[in-house]
Amino acid sequence: MSQIQTPVSRPARADTQDFGLSGASILVIDDEPGMRNFLVKILKPRCLRVEQAANTGEAERLMDQVHFDIVILDNVMPGKTGLEWLREQREVGFYADAILITAFADLETAIQALRAGAVDFVLKPFRSNQILNAVARCLDRMHLRRENYLLKHELASDAAGERGRLLGNSEAIREVRTLLERAAPLPTTVLFTGDSGTGKEIAARTLHGISDRASKAFVPVNCAAISPDRIANELFGHVPDSSAPHPERKDGLFAHANGGTLFLDEIAELPLPVQATLLRVIEEKRIRPAGATREIPLDVRFVFATNADLPEAVAAGRFRADLYHRINVLNIPMPRLKDRIGDVQELALMFMQKISRDLGVLPLTLTEDVLVNLSRYDWPGNVRELRNLIERSLILGEFPPEFAGGQEGDTDAPTESLHVVERRHILAVLEACGGNRAEAARRLGVSRKTVDRKCAMWNV
Structure with missing residues (x-):
């Protein structure tokens, strides 16, 4: 009989690294106490949870209580074989990945194992690194399957x-x-x-x-x-x-x-x-x-x-x-955004920086007039409407007229005057410091991050 060699996708390690197992939940099913103890001794220090069952009946009771990521299953056991049990479980809803271990195997057994739903196949006798590698491959496969599915779901929705x-x-x-x-x-x-x-x-x-x-x-x-x-x-x-x-x-x-x-x-x-x-x-x-x-x-x-x-x-x-x-x-x-209107400036700046980078275009300057008009708007579409406005303005290269210019008769409005005075004062201090933002922040009594944020908003 031609034996099936267990593939090894990563090098064997003699250290105590967990092979990516630290979050795994594993069930070991084998009628031999020595083999169960050997597997539990290898896996328990590295895994989140390891349980053992001497037969398939015990295994089913455990699986009804706890979800297992991986089941390590002996093929030759009293009653039904591991492959027969696995085939039955697939039909009633078995969601763990299964690793089949056996001392007797040929190509036909390997084919049957794959058809029954086993994802890996390990021959006895095996070393600890072989079973660890098999478990790691299963986890890699499980995580990749989940990531691909969730990525497709997010893209579709x-x-x-x-x-x-x-x-x-x-x-x-x-x-x-x-x-x-x-x-x-x-x-x-x-x-x-x-x-x-x-x-x-x-x-x-x-x-x-x-x-x-x-x-x-x-x-x-x-x-x-x-x-x-x-x-x-x-x-x-x-x-x-x-x-x-x-x-x-x-x-x-x-x-x-x-x-x-x-x-x-x-x-x-x-x-x-x-x-x-x-x-x-x-x-x-x-x-x-x-x-x-x-x-x-x-x-x-x-x-x-x-x-x-x-x-x-x-x-x-x-x-x-x-x-x-x-x-x-x-x-x-x-x-609603109109109930947190003080956040409009920070949100507009974040959207301007992110979307301009994503689109590969230069950001528009959030002038005092623009900020005042953004703050005066009711935003029935809330934060999503603000984001869409910023993106549309970047595509067109300018803000809509109702947001771009100051409104006649409002030049002395308290909100607008505060923006104007703040900008003029910060820029004057920056100029006096020769553009040294850390020193300007010290003189202004604010953090360096605040000065950087204001300069980004004004495209300074």
Whole structure:
């Protein structure tokens, strides 16, 4: 018989590095206590969680309680073989990657292992670095699969355009930051409400970024952007038809968010049948993909957003009352831009610098007249409208007339005079210091960063 050599994609290491395993959850299934102990001894110091089972019955009970990233499975065991068990589990909803270990193998066994869904194959006897390399390959594959899927999802939903920072120092935005800081270390469900364009997704990303899940995935889902007949499949995934020529499972967005944060935007647009399923998932932290008979344990932080009036939607029968009360634990209302008008200058400067760099054009000068007119506008489209105005102005090479020029009779307005005096004074001090910004900041009694920001805004 021709033996199958285990491929090694990275060099063996004799040191104590964790091979990227520190966040992995692994289940070892083998009827031999010595082999189980050997594998646990290798993996436990390097992994987040390692459990062991002497038979497939024990394994199934553990898998019903905890999600495992990888299962290391012996092929020759009493009763059914590891391959037979794996084939059965794939049909009922088995979402871990499997590594098959055996002392007896030929090409036919390897082919059967791949068809059953094993992603790697290790021959006994093996050294510790061989099993570590096999596990590392599985994790690399899992992470790459997740990153590719999430990238495609974000590109399709235009979610990538919503990245950014929660800027501003107004009282309204400081209150939002305080709530985010209080909620970040807790598993509490958060609901962001407010008008369209107020930055609900940016606030959700900020919450994720300051939580203990920051190193895990942030998965944004726009419930209005996915058709009602597809959204359940996209969220929960499905197990393959075993009779298909090339059966392949589809991990849903819930599975890809495991360990991280799932952000469901425009939650009011979720179809009623999916609302019922979502309520159960939130309460039980388990999902059942389409076609599966086993539920998968889930570790996800749920964050929601809407610009709709949810109590009105509940009264009209468009939104489940029990789901509304379940997600409305901590409601963070996002302020309108006209209620934080003091942040317009900082936001405009950030958008000007970022978008001009992205477009490869020179930034426009935010003059006193422009800043005053930006501050006087009501911004019905909120921060998104401000961003679009800056981008449009950069493309055209000038601001629209209603923002570009000063308004007659307003030259003595207190807001405008303050901008004019501030600019004249800072530039005069800079000139007196020979352009030395650090010295100018010292004389002005402000930070160097403040002087740099003002100069960038004025294109000095």
